[in-house]
Every structure is written in C-alpha cells, then in structure tokens.
Amino acid sequence: MSRSLITQPCPHLLVRGARVVDPGLGIDQTLDVLIENGVIKQVAPHIQAPYHFEMIPAAELVLTPGWFDMHVHFREPGREDEETVLTGCAAALAGGFTGVCPMPNTSPATDKAEIVKAIIAQGRQTMVDVHPIAAATKGREGKEPTEIAELVDAGAVAFSDDGCSVRTAELVRRVMEYAGMYQKPLIEHAEDESLSLKGAMNEGVIATRLGLPGMPAIAEDIIVARDLLVAEYTGGRLHIAHLSSRRAVELVRWGKSRGIAVTAEVTPHHFTLNHEAVIGFATNTKMNPPLRSPEDVEAVIAGLQDNTIDVIATDHAPHSAEEKNVEYAAAPFGIIGLETAMGLIISRLVLTKKLSLSQAVEKVTVAPRRILNLPQAEIKVGQPANLTLFSLEKKWLVDKSKFYSKSRNTPFDGWQLAGKVFGVYHKGQWWANPDF
Amino acid sequence: MIVSKHLLGLAGVRREEISIILQTAQFFKEVLNRPIPKVPTLRGKTIVNLFFENSTRTRISFELAEKRLSADSVSFSTTGSSVAKGETLLDTVRNLEAMKIDMVVIRHSASGAPHFLATLIDAGVINAGDGRHEHPTQALLDMMTLLDKFGTLEGLKVAIVGDIAHSRVARSNIHGLRTMGAKVALCGPATLLPREPREAFGNDIEIFTNVDDAIRWADALNVLRLQLERQAGGLLPSIREYANYFGITRRRLEAAKRDLVIMHPGPINRGVELESELADSEFSVILDQVTNGVAVRMAVLYLKSGGDLEVANGAG
Numbered sequence: 001m002s003r004s005l006i007t008q009p010c011p012h013l014l015v016r017g018a019r020v021v022d023p024g025l026g027i028d029q030t031l032d033v034l035i036e037n038g039v040i041k042q043v044a045p046h047i048q049a050p051y052h053f054e055m056i057p058a059a060e061l062v063l064t065p066g067w068f069d070m071h072v073h074f075r076e077p078g079r080e081d082e083e084t085v086l087t088g089c090a091a092a093l094a095g096g097f098t099g100v101c102p103m104p105n106t107s108p109a110t111d112k113a114e115i116v117k118a119i120i121a122q123g124r125q126t127m128v129d130v131h132p133i134a135a136a137t138k139g140r141e142g143k144e145p146t147e148i149a150e151l152v153d154a155g156a157v158a159f160s161d162d163g164c165s166v167r168t169a170e171l172v173r174r175v176m177e178y179a180g181m182y183q184k185p186l187i188e189h190a191e192d193e194s195l196s197l198k199g200a201m202n203e204g205v206i207a208t209r210l211g212l213p214g215m216p217a218i219a220e221d222i223i224v225a226r227d228l229l230v231a232e233y234t235g236g237r238l239h240i241a242h243l244s245s246r247r248a249v250e251l252v253r254w255g256k257s258r259g260i261a262v263t264a265e266v267t268p269h270h271f272t273l274n275h276e277a278v279i280g281f282a283t284n285t286k287m288n289p290p291l292r293s294p295e296d297v298e299a300v301i302a303g304l305q306d307n308t309i310d311v312i313a314t315d316h317a318p319h320s321a322e323e324k325n326v327e328y329a330a331a332p333f334g335i336i337g338l339e340t341a342m343g344l345i346i347s348r349l350v351l352t353k354k355l356s357l358s359q360a361v362e363k364v365t366v367a368p369r370r371i372l373n374l375p376q377a378e379i380k381v382g383q384p385a386n387l388t389l390f391s392l393e394k395k396w397l398v399d400k401s402k403f404y405s406k407s408r409n410t411p412f413d414g415w416q417l418a419g420k421v422f423g424v425y426h427k428g429q430w431w432a433n434p435d436f
Numbered sequence: 437m438i439v440s441k442h443l444l445g446l447a448g449v450r451r452e453e454i455s456i457i458l459q460t461a462q463f464f465k466e467v468l469n470r471p472i473p474k475v476p477t478l479r480g481k482t483i484v485n486l487f488f489e490n491s492t493r494t495r496i497s498f499e500l501a502e503k504r505l506s507a508d509s510v511s512f513s514t515t516g517s518s519v520a521k522g523e524t525l526l527d528t529v530r531n532l533e534a535m536k537i538d539m540v541v542i543r544h545s546a547s548g549a550p551h552f553l554a555t556l557i558d559a560g561v562i563n564a565g566d567g568r569h570e571h572p573t574q575a576l577l578d579m580m581t582l583l584d585k586f587g588t589l590e591g592l593k594v595a596i597v598g599d600i601a602h603s604r605v606a607r608s609n610i611h612g613l614r615t616m617g618a619k620v621a622l623c624g625p626a627t628l629l630p631r632e633p634r635e636a637f638g639n640d641i642e643i644f645t646n647v648d649d650a651i652r653w654a655d656a657l658n659v660l661r662l663q664l665e666r667q668a669g670g671l672l673p674s675i676r677e678y679a680n681y682f683g684i685t686r687r688r689l690e691a692a693k694r695d696l697v698i699m700h701p702g703p704i705n706r707g708v709e710l711e712s713e714l715a716d717s718e719f720s721v722i723l724d725q726v727t728n729g730v731a732v733r734m735a736v737l738y739l740k741s742g743g744d745l746e747v748a749n750g751a752g
C-alpha cells in the first residue's frame with residue numbers, strides 16, 4: 001500500500017542560506033527567502049527572522065521554483081487500484097513536484113469536460129497543481145477531434161492521444177488548427193504502429209539476441225517528421241512526448257532551426273538506461289518508447305545540452321504487480337518515475353556535469369510551464385511561494401517499499417542516487433520529507 | 437564444473453560445459469543401445485514438463501529421457517499458449533512450488549519465460565524452447581549429430597537456412613557452434629533475417645541471401661522449419677516463391693557439386709524448405725538428430741540435477 005503524506009499549513013516561513021536557483025530569473029546564489037501568508041515577502045542575502053516565523057536552516061540545500069512534471073499517468077478514472085489523483089499527487093510531492101499533467105489515456109479517456117473537471121477537483125485537495133491534458137480525439141480512437149474549446153474551458157492545458165499517435169496526418173492538422181485558436185499544444189506520442197507492431201523492446205542488437213520482437217526507432221522518427229511538417233504548414237504548436245531516438249533529436253533540432261513551433265521532452269529512464277537493461281527480461285525495463293541503444297542515449301543527452309530537448313518529464317506509468325509479474329511479452333509498457341526523477345536528474349546529469357544545475361532545473365520548472373502557458377513559479381517578491389527544497393549531494397538508496405505511489409514498477413529499486421527532496425512549499429503549506 | 441542448475445540458453449555457456457554435456461550424451465547414447473535402456477541415475481527425482489506450446493517431438497523426447505533415467509515425471513500441456521494469458525504461467529508455478537519438485541522443463545511462446553520462471557522457484561529450470569529466443573537442447577543435439585559425422589566442430593562450416601529472425605533453434609545453434617569453434621552462416625530472405633546479426637552474435641558470421649552461395653560455402657546445412665503464417669504477416673510474398681528461391685533441393689546440391697550434411701529440427705514442411713526426397717536421402721541426418729535428442733536431454737537432466745561425468749560412467 002502507499003504511504004500517506006502529512007502536509008501542514010505554514011503561512012510564514014524563512015528559508016535561510018539556501019542556494020537559490022531560479023533559471024527564469026537567472027538567479028544562482030546563496031539567499032534567504034521570507035514567506036508571509038504563502039507569498040514571497042523578501043529575497044535577500046540575510047533576513048532577520050520575525051519571531052513568529054518558522055525557520056529552516058538550509059545551508060546545505062538548494063531552493064528552486066516548484067518542480068513541474070508535464071507527463072504523468074494517474075489511472076483515474078478507471079484503474080484506481082494502480083494510482084489515483086490523490087496517491088499520484090502524493091508521489092509527485094514526495095518527488096519534489098508541485099505541478100503535474102495527467103495524460104488522458106484513462107478509462108474512459110479524458111475526452112470530456114466533466115472528466116477534466118473531476119480530475120482538477122481531486123487535485124485541489126492536495127498541495128499539487130493538477131493540469132489535465134485532454135484527449136486529442138474522441139476516445140483516443142483517432143477518428144474525430146474532441147470538443148477542444150469546451151475542454152480548454154474546463155481546464156485542459158494541452159491535447160494528446162498519448163499511448164499512441166494521433167492516427168492520421170489529417171487529424172494532426174485539424175487538431176493543431178483548432179487547438180491553435182487557444183494557443184494549446186498538441187503533445188504527440190510519436191509511434192507509427194505499422195512499424196512498431198507488437199514489439200516489446202527496441203529493435204536492434206539486443207532484441208536480436210534476446211529474441212524479443214522489436215520496435216524500430218524509425219517508428220518514432222517517422223511520426224516526428226510527419227508532425228513537424230504539419231506544424232510548419234498549420235503554424236500549430238507541437239510538443240514531442242518522451243523522445244528517445246537519435247534521429248528524432250536531429251529532427252526536432254532541424255524543426256527548431258526552421259522556426260517551427262516545436263518543443264520536446266525526455267524521461268529520466270531514457271537518459272539513464274539503454275536497451276542492454278532488458279537482458280534478463282525484467283519487465284520493469286519494458287516501456288514505450290522502449291529503452292534505445294547507447295548511441296540514442298548519447299544523442300538524447302546532447303539534445304538536453306543544446307536545448308533541443310526543452311523538458312524532462314517522467315511518463316510516470318503505474319502498473320499493478322500482477323500485471324508486471326509475467327513473461328516479458330505479456331507485460332504492459334511503463335514504469336513509475338515521480339519519486340526517482342530528481343535523484344536521476346541530479347545523479348546522471350548534474351553531478352556528472354552534463355548539465356548545469358540551472359539548466360537541469362529549467363527543464364523541470366520554467367520550460368514545462370512556458371510550453372503550457374502556465375504562470376511561472378518564480379522566486380520573486382510578491383509571487384505565491386511555490387518551492388522545492390532539496391539536497392544535491394545527499395546519497396540515498398531507492399527503496400520502492402517507501403514509495404507514496406500505489407504502484408511499485410520501477411527498475412531503479414536498490415539504486416544509490418544523490419539528489420534528495422528535503423521539503424516542498426506550495427499553497428501556503430509545507431511538506432517535510434520524513435525520509436530525508 | 438556445471439555452473440548453473442538451470443539451462444536457460446547457450447548464450448554465455450562455456451566450451452567446457454558444452455563439451456561435458458556432449459560427452460555425457462555419448463555415454464547415455466550407449467545406454468540407449470543396451471537391451472534394457474534404462475539407468476537408475478535420477479531415481480527419486482521429480483521432474484515436471486510444462487508445455488505451454490504444442491511440441492509433440494520435444495515433449496516426448498524429454499519424457500523418454502526422464503524415463504530412461506528413472507525419474508518421476510509428469511507432463512502438463514496447455515494449448516492456451518497465447519501470450520495474453522501471461523498469468524497462467526505464474527499461477528501454475530505457484531502450485532508447482534508447493535509440490536516439491538526438483539526440475540522443470542518448460543516450453544513457452546514468450547521469449548524469456550524460463551528466465552522468469554527461474555526467478556520464482558527453487559527447482560532447476562530447463563528451457564525446452566522459449567518464443568524466438570533459445571532452444572538449447574535442440575542446438576546441443578544438432579552439435580552432437582555434427583560431431584558424430586565430422587569428429588570435430590572446430591572450423592566446421594554450418595549454414596543455418598530459413599527464418600532466422602523468429603528462430604530459437606538458430607539462436608541456440610549460433611551461440612553453441614561459435615563457442616565450439618565452428619563457423620556459422622545465416623541464410624534467408626532479408627525479411628526473415630534479424631537486425632544487426634553480426635553485432636548481436638559475432639563479426640565473423642556470414643550472411644547470405646542467396647541459398648546457392650550458402651550451399652557452396654557450407655559443410656552442413658541446418659534447414660529451419662518455415663512457419664507458414666509468415667506469409668500472412670507480409671514477410672514473404674508467397675510460400676511458392678520461398679520454396680523456389682530458398683528451398684533446399686538435390687538439384688541445388690548437384691549444381692554446387694557439394695555433398696552436404698543436412699539437418700532439420702522437424703517437423704518438415706516437405707517441398708517448402710526442404711525437398712521431400714532430399715529429407716530421406718543419404719545427405720540427411722534428421723533421424724540421427726532425433727535419437728541424439730534423447731541422449732542429450734538425458735545428459736542435461738542428469739548434469740543439471742547435480743551429477744558429474746565420472747559418476748555417470750561409473751553408473752554404467
């Protein structure tokens with residue numbers, strides 16, 4: 001079972017001596033931050049604490065805008081045994097995220113205003129901002145566009161048939177044109193199913209050795225290419241979800257160089273693991289897109305470095321143990337990611353100096369909110385305090401039994417990582433990580 | 437010497453281990469030629485044969501091997517082999533665990549199913565074919581048959597012909613043959629060759645898409661059974677075209693002026709991948725393979741249950 005999270009009202013707080021990193025404002029320095037009634041009151045090198053304020057000595061910690069994950073799966077409605085909005089939000093908070101976007105491949109699909117509203121209402125009971133992404137087509141069937149205007153009014157921040165691609169180029173065009181009226185992006189799961197077929201892992205040397213049916217990288221590349229051309233033609237906004245292949249990185253880079261309104265995200269598992277992790281057939285290495293080759297992983301990291309890839313998002317995909325504890329081909333795609341994301345980003349990208357801390361933080365704070373036209377969570381006087389406080393160096397052991405998520409499907413159990421959440425402040429409330 | 441109590445595949449299995457299995461199999465083959473072809477070697481051991489996919493030959497071969505070794509064995513077959521019924525395997529295994537068994541022989545349509553099983557139970561797991569991954573005892577009996585014929589595998593040129601991409605027989609043969617010093621070629625239409633075969637299996641592997649080239653190169657052909665549904669999957673234009681361009685015929689051997697040893701894991705689609713007359717000809721060692729299959733499986737079951745070669749000899 002999942003753990004429950006104890007948050008407490010904390011209108012007044014002084015965070016003392018943290019390394020404050022706000023990429024949107026270009027800040028990276030040691031500062032005190034004073035919060036009064038949930039709003040940032042003062043940011044300065046040294047602030048005298050008023051007597052009724054809680055004080056956090058944060059000399060060893062980093063303070064950033066609240067982290068934002070624009071790609072999660074919360075399984076509500078439909079599979080509440082695997083994750084609900086509430087347990088998903090608990091996992092998000094425990095991972096340092098104050099905002100999330102649940103994807104619409106629920107059951108039924110999030111393709112109606114009532115479902116969007118219901119998900120938002122659930123989220124309001126938590127410290128986490130929940131911004132649902134609605135289906136691009138009714139039932140995600142790739143036949144007719146959803147009622148995009150009404151879904152926008154209900155609170156949908158983007159449109160996607162995630163789990164699969166929007167089926168035809170014609171529909172991509174119509175959704176981009178229509179959602180474009182409201183400046184909402186189409187978020188594309190890039191996979192040409194006629195090429196990926198019933199594949200279970202990346203097509204290539206390891207699939208050949210293991211005798212598992214392959215999903216070739218060109219299945220991803222072809223949809224990225226198709227959608228870039230449609231975006232250029234329509235002037236619509238395209239965001240590529242969980243990009244994983246070398247050629248897809250090149251295509252997005254090309255698209256940006258042409259001025260096409262394209263952005264992209266990558267998951268922590270795609271910059272951390274490659275298809276060699278599948279050797280041994282552990283089903284927590286089965287995801288879609290699949291873990292690719294070492295060359296693809298290198299290209300993805302290069303894409304993060306030169307900002308071809310704007311965002312890091314988890315694709316948090318909870319599955320029950322019963323569903324994952326089967327032969328590889330029979331297992332569903334996906335792993336959870338909210339509670340290991342920070343550790344992987346810090347350990348694999350920041351401490352290895354592949355990205356600066358500020359660049360990494362940008363990809364989980366500024367960039368996703370910018371892409372979705374949401375207000376930024378800036379560490380600036382007068383802004384609502386929306387903050388993530390964490391340690392860069394502290395080593396910890398991933399222990400899936402301690403997860404707040406309802407599901408346990410992670411390939412990182414037992415890994416030692418650095419980068420651990422100390423606490424999160426949002427909506428006038430404070431959550432302190434009891435495992436810090 | 438035998439490293440693992442499981443035999444999940446031949447990838448990574450060392451030369452010494454394969455040699456010991458093949459030597460032990462020779463010993464058991466002699467046992468099979470005695471008036472009473474039975475030894476008490478595995479008396480008191482319980483073996484379960486789990487066949488989630490139809491395979492009369494392999495199942496009977498294992499069952500016979502178990503009987504010849506005096507093991508107690510039961511067989512469980514189900515045609516509900518579809519991958520979608522993944523939970524069947526876990527449920528079955530949980531029941532088996534409670535029954536105190538020493539070894540499980542498993543055939544399953546999903547690659548990796550025996551590996552999954554090995555993580556769940558204490559008993560030894562013998563892979564009798566998993567999806568398109570491996571079929572180690574088939575490769576061992578193929579190697580035994582080649583040894584009978586050529587005396588050594590070192591430097592021997594073996595071409596595997598047919599649907600390599602979907603073949604567990606091919607994979608196990610590639611690993612086993614290369615470990616034992618043989619040269620391997622893969623031959624088939626490009627749609628039935630796997631991606632990056634040299635990167636996956638070794639840079640020295642020959643690739644042919646013209647079967648006559650393979651025949652000119654090889655000392656032995658291992659002709660794979662063509663799953664006829666490959667045509668429906670769009671991987672072949674027609675079975676007729678496959679038979680005409682990739683089928684092994686006496687005419688092709690004569691044109692290449694080659695006396696080749698021809699193997700086939702059975703059952704044969706006569707007239708498709710292999711000409712009927714050739715299957716029964718002086719070139720064919722297909723029935724030797726069947727005999728060797730029982731001996732090899734006896735050797736594997738014996739060694740994997742903790743036996744060693746000397747004791748096996750002593751037991752004789």
Ligand SMILES: [Zn+2]
Pocket residue numbers: 071103162163241315
């Ligand atoms: Zn997704």
